[in-house]
Amino acid sequence: MDFGSATLSALFVMLIVFTVLVLLWVAVRIFSAIILGFEKRGSAKRAAGNGGK
Amino acid sequence: MFGDALTELLKTSGFATMTWQSAVMILISIVLLYLAIHKKYEPLLLVPIAFGVLLTNMPMGELIHMDFFKGEHIELANVLHGMDLEEGAPIGGLFDILYLGVKLGVYPCLIFMGVGAMTDFGPLIARPSSLIMGAGAQFGIATAFLIAISLGFTPDEASSIGIIGGADGPTAIFLTSRMAPHLLAPIAIAAYSYMALIPLIQPPIMKLMTTKKERVIEMKQLRPVSQLEKICFAVIVTLLCILLLPSVSSLIGMLMLGNIFRECGVVARLSDTVQNALINIVTIFLGLTVGATAIGENFLAPQTIKIIVLGLVAFMFSTVGGLIIGKVMCVLSGGKINPLIGSAGVSAVPMAARVSQVVGQKANPRNYLLMHAMGPNVAGVIGSAVAAGTLMSLGATLFASF
Structure with a gap:
């Protein structure tokens, strides 16, 4: 394997690593937002319930 | 009569068959034991590795037979029967049986399960952008790969050498056992030695790459x-x-299984076993067998020196890659992120995060970067596993096409 091909291979591997981790970043942001939203709603409902008593 | 008996005894002893390579390897094993016990350089791994090196280089010990594991083929009958079936002579082979766990990629995955059970991914979830620093800190893998190719290593060997830059012992062993098993000993020893030397390797690079204002x-x-x-x-x-x-x-499956054990809260016994008993047992087997592959005739070759140097290059460039991403994120966040946490992206949990903390606190005594650095640190574990998977799955196709 010559140096040019090796450079392309190395760049390709780094590209895949970055792509997978960026996708994970996006996925974590989305599920965190959903879970935090649910938890906020739940605590707001509980607070409203306690106020009613 | 006694003289003849003594001569005969000496002839059949290990002294008579001792080669210079065995003698040098025994000395190396003693140095490794010294570094592990006295200097406390990754002792949990280095003590079994060093003792494995010692045992495997004892003349006539016949503890491991690498011929049984050449290429992708395993001579299972010979391994299990403890004898050469063609010759019919018993040939020992305790380590042949234990080495199956390395060859089949079992031990690194079980260690990953333990790592998962010991790791809190909370800091990474709280700041998921840390994942990018974990990706940047794999830069050393690509750099070492390129240099290894230019030095004449095959693509498979270069991939195995490059993965040292992931600073993740189990991943390095997993990849090397599949792509270049003949280089397993020098790569594992280089990976674990440099992981132990992170507090010496990283700080000068961190100071060179960042300004006082950033630190x-x-x-x-x-x-x-x-x-x-x-x-x-x-x-x-x-x-x-x-x-x-x-x-x-x-790798990822076992890492996350261990983490589920830890986080779900209903399998405390399993979590405890995985992060204590199981990981300790597997560490003994892994260390011993990796050390046992360091047979003098194979290990004492010019390529071992090249691998040790390339490993250091990989570590240094991974640190640089993490710091560059850290600096970019510092700018993008308007100066809210300290770029020093980027260097923790090289995995080596939690040593690299501790180094970020120490360097940050030297610059500002009120700085507490440890938990912030744990994000890129655990992201690095995922990043190096992804890099290893990419090299394995795409490597064959890519390398063949060039």
Whole structure:
């Protein structure tokens, strides 16, 4: 394997690593937002319930 | 008569068959034992590795037979019967049986399960942008790969050498046992030695790459992360990584299984076993057998020196890669992120995060970067596993096409 091909291979591997981790970043942001939203709603409902008593 | 008996005894002893390579390897094993016991350089791994090196180089010990594991083929009958079936002579082979766990990629995955059970992914979930630093810190893998190719190593060997830059012992062993098993001993020893030397390797690079103004940046406390988020994280990482790269299924799968044990809160016994008893047992087997592959005739070759140097290059460039991403994120966040946490992206949990903390606190005594650095640090574990999976799954196709 010559140096040019090796450079392309190395760049390709780094590209895949970055792509997978960026996708994970996006996925974590989305599920965190959903879970935090649910938890906020739940605590707001509980607070409203306690106020009613 | 007694003289003849003594001569005969000496002839059949190990002294008569001792080669200079065996003698040098025994000396190396003693140095490694010294570094592990006295200097405390990764002692949990280095003590069994050093003793494995010692045992395997004892003349006539016949503890391991690498011929049984050449290429992708395993001579299972010989391994299991403890004898050469063609010759019919018993040939020992305790380590032949233990080495199956390395050859089949079992030990690194079990260690990953233990690592998962010991790791809190909370800091990473609280600041998911840390994942990019974990990706940047794999830069050393690409650099060492390129230099190894230019030095004449084959693509498979270069991949195995490059993965030292991931600073992740089990991943390095996993990849090397599949792609270049003949280089397992020098790569494992280089990986674990440099991981132990992180407090010496990283700080000069960190100071060189950052300004005083950047090093003093104090970061806001991370938000608390709920149990539900941590459980969802383990499931989502497993799904996404394995769907994208099936070759990482065993590494990432075991890492996240260990983490689920830890976070779900209903299998405390399993979590305890995985992060204590199991990981300790597997560490003994892994260390001993990796050390046992360091047979003098193979290990004492010019390529070992090249691998040791390339390993250092890989570590240094991985640190640089993490710091560059850290600096970019510092700018993008308006100076809210201290770039020193980027160097922790090289895995080596939690040593690299501790180094970020120490260097940050030297610049500003009120700086507490440890928890912030744990984010890129655990991201690096995922990043190096992804890099290994990419090299394994795409390597064959890519390398063949060039």
